[in-house]
Amino acid sequence: METLLNLVSALYFHIGETEKKCFIEEIPDETMIIGNYRTQLYDKQKEEYLPATQGLGMFVEVKDPDEKVILSRQYGSEGRFTFTSHTPGEHQICLHSNSSKFSLFAGGMLRVHLDIQVGEHTNNYAEIAAKDKLTELQLRVRQLVEQVDQIQKEQNYQRYREERFRQTSESTNQRVLWWSIVQTLILVAIGFWQMRHLKSFFEAKKLV
Amino acid sequence: MEWLRGCSGRLLVLVQVLLWGWARGSELTFELPDNAKQCFYEDITIGTKCTLEFQVVTGGHYDVDCRLEDPDGTVMYKEMKKQYDSFTFTAAKNGTYKFCFSNEFSTFTHKTVYFDFQVGEDPPLFPNENRVTALTQMESACVSIHEALKSVIDYQTHFRLREAQGRSRAEDLNTRVAFWSIGEAFILLVENRPPLGFSSIPGLTYFALSIQMLLKTLMKQARGTPAEG
Numbered sequence: 543m544e545t546l547l548n549l550v551s552a553l554y555f556h557i558g559e560t561e562k563k564c565f566i567e568e569i570p571d572e573t574m575i576i577g578n579y580r581t582q583l584y585d586k587q588k589e590e591y592l593p594a595t596q597g598l599g600m601f602v603e604v605k606d607p608d609e610k611v612i613l614s615r616q617y618g619s620e621g622r623f624t625f626t627s628h629t630p631g632e633h634q635i636c637l638h639s640n641s642s643k644f645s646l647f648a649g650g651m652l653r654v655h656l657d658i659q660v661g662e663h664t665n666n667y668a669e670i671a672a673k674d675k676l677t678e679l680q681l682r683v684r685q686l687v688e689q690v691d692q693i694q695k696e697q698n699y700q701r702y703r704e705e706r707f708r709q710t711s712e713s714t715n716q717r718v719l720w721w722s723i724v725q726t727l728i729l730v731a732i733g734f735w736q737m738r739h740l741k742s743f744f745e746a747k748k749l750v
Numbered sequence: 751m752e753w754l755r756g757c758s759g760r761l762l763v764l765v766q767v768l769l770w771g772w773a774r775g776s777e778l779t780f781e782l783p784d785n786a787k788q789c790f791y792e793d794i795t796i797g798t799k800c801t802l803e804f805q806v807v808t809g810g811h812y813d814v815d816c817r818l819e820d821p822d823g824t825v826m827y828k829e830m831k832k833q834y835d836s837f838t839f840t841a842a843k844n845g846t847y848k849f850c851f852s853n854e855f856s857t858f859t860h861k862t863v864y865f866d867f868q869v870g871e872d873p874p875l876f877p878n879e880n881r882v883t884a885l886t887q888m889e890s891a892c893v894s895i896h897e898a899l900k901s902v903i904d905y906q907t908h909f910r911l912r913e914a915q916g917r918s919r920a921e922d923l924n925t926r927v928a929f930w931s932i933g934e935a936f937i938l939l940v941e942n943r944p945p946l947g948f949s950s951i952p953g954l955t956y957f958a959l960s961i962q963m964l965l966k967t968l969m970k971q972a973r974g975t976p977a978e979g
Contacts, residue, residue, distance in 0.1 A: 552774045553792050553867060554792070556789070563780070564780065564781060566781070568910060657776065658776075662903075667875055678876065679888055681875060681876075682875060686892060686895055689896065689899040697906070703913055703914075703917065704913070706917065707913065707920060710920045713924055714923055717924070718927055720931075721927070724935065725931075736955075
């Protein structure tokens with residue numbers, strides 16, 4: 543029973559009624575993310591946070607790096623969402639409460655316990671051991687393999703990001719070079735045009 | 751392991767909790783709007799060794815205020831405008847520890863902050879494992895490789911954050927250079943044009959007009975002061 547209460551007894555924060563809290567996860571592709579959350583509502587009479595009522599749920603929305611929504615679902619007061627990235631980059635996980643009954647919050651805040659596991663941490667080794675019938679040593683090695691896999695994916699993603707960074711820097715370099723040339727040409731052209739205009743004016747006035 | 755097979759979702763989660771029950775490590779990246787403060791809380795038992803690490807990824811001068819308080823409200827760690835820091839402490843009391851990130855000193859820049867709050871040790875692979883049980887050489891080799899790889903992953907994370915920071919600065923610079931060159935080209939062309947309807951007067955341009963106005967105001971000021979005196 544105690545362990546059930548300890549479920550997702552991780553980090554928590556407070557969220558307002560209409561507030562939307564977003565978290566960013568920058569991950570390589572084919573990486574799984576599991577998020578667990580639990581909500582508690584402040585009870586004014588008992589002056590403590592109690593598990594939220596059944597009607598109160600959380601709306602979870604996950605966007606991929608191209609701003610496309612890959613997960614958009616409503617869960618109850620306690621929930622677990624899973625998704626796997628198909629493009630590398632910044633994924634955005636947003637949570638907000640679906641409460642339409644304003645009296646439910648009573649001017650207070652909703653306490654949300656959140657735990658997000660990424661990549662290798664999502665693996666349930668007990669399940670893997672049972673499924674593949676691994677010995678203890680094999681399971682340990684399997685864990686190392688998963689870790690190295692994650693490191694390798696991250697490094698591939700790093701290579702792709704570094705290339706983008708280099709392209710941006712080279713583009714800036716080009717723009718600065720291009721601009722200094724154009725600026726010089728504009729100034730020379732303007733000077734030339736003004737001289738010509740003044741000369742024609744003085745010639746017209748018969749001063750030259 | 752037999753009882754794991756064919757179990758319901760609830761039971762599976764329970765097993766995961768048994769595996770996680772040892773400690774929690776939370777790693778989150780969130781956006782902190784200007785003039786905002788975001789607090790996180792965690793219940794920690796006495797004697798647990800905890801580490802709080804944070805890094806500002808994007809925004810302004812890449813700095814944020816951070817504060818860590820113990821259950822009685824005593825400030826254990828307080829730093830203003832820090833870009834990156836790591837703070838380790840051992841919980842001296844049971845209760846809810848609170849740490850806050852503040853961007854209240856900034857007027858219009860949003861900051862993206864990453865933090866990693868490690869509480870206690872990571873759960874062992876086998877829930878029934880006793881610290882006292884002797885491990886074979888192979889097993890202890892596996893354990894040390896696991897720890898080494900964990901630190902590799904940690905370094906990778908920090909490297910990724912620094913790269914994101916550098917890249918965001920580079921992209922900002924690129925946009926600014928583009929706007930600056932277009933803007934300056936426009937100003938140069940407009941300034942050196944004669945104003946509408948005055949093209950017959952040579953040397954008369956917006957630039958010349960503005961210089962004339964400036965000289966007029968300066969002369970007025972110079973004439974004005976001796977009269978007052």
